[in-house]
Amino acid sequence: MTDIDDIDRKICLLLSEDARQSLAQIGAQVGLSTSAVNERIRRLIERGVLRRFAADCDPEALGLPVAAFVWVALAAGVDEGAFRAAMAQMPTVTACHHVTGPWSYLVQIRLPGLQGVEDFLAGLKAAGWIARSETMLALSTVVEPPFRLRG
Numbered sequence: 001m002t003d004i005d006d007i008d009r010k011i012c013l014l015l016s017e018d019a020r021q022s023l024a025q026i027g028a029q030v031g032l033s034t035s036a037v038n039e040r041i042r043r044l045i046e047r048g049v050l051r052r053f054a055a056d057c058d059p060e061a062l063g064l065p066v067a068a069f070v071w072v073a074l075a076a077g078v079d080e081g082a083f084r085a086a087m088a089q090m091p092t093v094t095a096c097h098h099v100t101g102p103w104s105y106l107v108q109i110r111l112p113g114l115q116g117v118e119d120f121l122a123g124l125k126a127a128g129w130i131a132r133s134e135t136m137l138a139l140s141t142v143v144e145p146p147f148r149l150r151g
Contacts, residue, residue: 004049006034011040019053022071044075064110068117070125074104075131083129092120093148103134110147123141 004012014021016034023034023041030037043057044050074083087096087107095108109120117135124130 004033004044008040008044008049011037013045015041015050015053029150046151054146054148057149059110059147063112064147066111066117067144068109068111068120069136069138070107070109070121070124071103071134071136072105072107072129073102073131073133075128080104086127086129092116093150094147095145 007030012031013027023037026032027034027037032040041050051076074080083105084096085109087093087105092109092111094110095106097106098104099106106130111120114137117137121133121135124133130136135149
């Protein structure tokens with residue numbers, strides 16, 4: 001675990017709320033100079049605490065109103081590394097979690113319509129990755145992590 005102090009945590013929180021804040025604005029909130037904030041951010045990036053700066057996009061405004069959660073049980077003999085790599089590359093996949101219990105993975109997807117959900121499942125089946133799956137559609141979203149377009 002990377003050792004960070006309360007000021008580093010506060011900087012991370014401030015950046016996660018709005019990464020467009022100036023270093024001076026952040027410094028005023030944590031009691032540091034602009035150059036000290038810049039140095040701390042540089043070190044947080046080097047240590048892997050800050051992984052990226054990204055925009056939080058509205059999925060519905062981008063034409064992706066359907067959120068679905070797909071429980072996946074991998075088929076026997078599947079190259080799990082290939083499955084993980086494929087999920088990481090699919091723009092429709094917004095999260096993929098290796099889970100405990102009767103399922104192998106929980107995959108979250110965002111799509112323009114229900115046909116996209118069917119197409120996603122058909123792609124998993126055609127690739128021979130899944131033994132079985134169960135899909136749930138989100139009726140509405142109360143809390144969602146920042147959404148970013150993936151290419």
